[in-house]
Amino acid sequence: MKLYGNPMSTCTRKVLTVLAEKGREAEFIHIDLQKHEQKSPAHLARQPFGVVPALELDDGFILYESRAIARFLDRTLPGPQLTPRDDRGYALMEQFMGVEQSYFSGPAMKIVMERFFGTHNEENIAKGREGVKRPLEVIDAELAKRPYLAGNDFTLAEVCWAPYMEYLFAVGEKDLVAPYKNVMAWWDRVSNRPSVKKSHGR
Ligand SMILES: N[C@@H](CCC(=O)N[C@@H](CS)C(=O)NCC(=O)O)C(=O)O
Numbered sequence: 001m002k003l004y005g006n007p008m009s010t011c012t013r014k015v016l017t018v019l020a021e022k023g024r025e026a027e028f029i030h031i032d033l034q035k036h037e038q039k040s041p042a043h044l045a046r047q048p049f050g051v052v053p054a055l056e057l058d059d060g061f062i063l064y065e066s067r068a069i070a071r072f073l074d075r076t077l078p079g080p081q082l083t084p085r086d087d088r089g090y091a092l093m094e095q096f097m098g099v100e101q102s103y104f105s106g107p108a109m110k111i112v113m114e115r116f117f118g119t120h121n122e123e124n125i126a127k128g129r130e131g132v133k134r135p136l137e138v139i140d141a142e143l144a145k146r147p148y149l150a151g152n153d154f155t156l157a158e159v160c161w162a163p164y165m166e167y168l169f170a171v172g173e174k175d176l177v178a179p180y181k182n183v184m185a186w187w188d189r190v191s192n193r194p195s196v197k198k199s200h201g202r
Helices: 009-023 043-045 065-074 087-118 122-141 155-168 181-191 192-199
Strands: 002-005 027-030 054-056 062-064
Touching: 002 009, 009 043, 009 155, 009 192, 043 054, 054 065, 062 065, 065 155, 087 122, 087 155, 122 181, 155 181, 155 192, 181 192
Parallel strands: 002 027
Antiparallel strands: 002 054, 054 062
C-alpha cells in the first residue's frame, strides 16, 4: 500500500492517524508541494484535482479524498474501530466530520496559512478567527455531555478535527480556543494520543 502525501498536509495527517491507530504503515511517497509535484501528470493520474493525499493499494486500486480514505481504511484494516457501531454514534461522527469540513477547517486554515507563510494579513486572520468561533462553541456544548464528539470513544471525527486544531495551537492561537473549556479538555485527550502525536510528527 502506498500513500502519496506530504507530512505537513492536514489531509495526509488524517490518513496517517488512521494508519497509526491500526498499527499499519504504508509506503510513504513524499509529494513536494513547494515544487508543485501535486500538479505533475503522474500525480494528476492518481488525484485528478492535483492535491494530496492519494492511496494506492497493491492491486492498483487508487483512492483520493482524505475523509474517504480514512473511512475506507477504518472499514478494511483490522484493529481498533474508529466508527461507532451504534446508529446514533455513527450519525454523530458523520455530523461532526461534516461540521469540520463545512464550518471549521476553512476558517482555521485561513488563519494558519497567513501565519505559516508569514503574510500576516490581519483582515484574513480576523475573518478566520470569527469563523472558527461558532464551530468551537457548538462542539464545546456537545463535549460537555461526553468525552468525544460521537460518544465515549475516539472516532474518525477526532481524526478529521485534529490536524486543524494542531495547527491553530502551532501558530499561536491557543487564546482563541482557551475560552472553550470542554474543547481544551478534549484536545488534551486527543492531542496526547500516540496516533495523533505520530501522525503530526511529535
Ligand atoms: N478534499 C481534499 C483536499 C486535499 C487538499 O487540499 N490537500 C492540500 C494539502 S492539505 C494540498 O494538496 N494542497 C496543495 C495544492 O492545493 O496545490 C482531501 O480531503 O483530500
